[in-house]
């Protein structure tokens with residue numbers, strides 16, 4: 001069997017960064033891809049984007065219907081849409097946290113639930129977590145917590161849905177995207193972000209390689225896992 005030919009894939013957050021690189025890699029490998037994002041990609045892509053707010057129940061359900069209709073079915077959902085805001089505990093802003101959790105946790109839950117209604121004999125969910133779920137980060141407990149939730153959801157869904165649906169996650173380290181905004185970072189944070197064995201931040205295409213691995217039709221006995229793509233920052 002061909003690893004990717006004709007796979008029908010939805011990538012949330014497909015307009016930028018890791019989602020864009022993953023959608024690109026899958027489309028180049030022969031998959032049929034549709035991106036869900038708040039806005040269209042800035043660059044031209046070979047796949048369409050459906051404007052969707054993953055935090056909104058009706059938006060997810062509506063876009064999923066349209067996408068499945070266009071794709072003629074659904075094989076894989078990649079939950080990549082996410083936002084990161086700092087939440088130092090002493091001034092923890094609950095409204096800000098709730099907005100972030102709605103995108104980072106509620107989004108993947110809504111996507112997974114809707115996808116279950118459309119998956120055929122097999123389905124795959126690939127969730128994007130973060131190294132901060134393992135390492136923690138001072139001032140970012142809210143974000144790190146949403147990513148810890150993603151790893152926990154991945155494990156429970158993997159048990160609940162096996163063997164029909166494979167559910168795995170990826171925990172990227174710092175990746176060169178608009179979310180990280182590395183060029184405009186202070187020196188201290190830059191040192192922290194490059195403090196892994198590789199001594200550098202990663203590229204979106206390097207995370208896309210892990211997405212390709214988990215999306216391949218040949219990857220058939222792996223579920224409930226979270227693969228770190230972080231230059232060795234977290235080893236476990």
Ligand code: NAD
Pocket residue numbers: 012013014015016017018019036037038039052053054055079080081082083084103128129130131171172173174175176177178179180
């Ligand atoms: P990015 O900002 O480049 O891309 C994120 C995309 O998600 C954007 O296109 C944005 O419009 C979209 N998005 C945001 N809110 C949305 C919503 N409500 N509905 C639909 N789309 C929405 O960021 P990225 O760095 O590519 O991040 C992708 C994922 O990887 C996120 O979940 C992020 O938390 C995670 N991550 C990133 C890094 C990093 O260093 N860049 C590290 C670890 C994990």
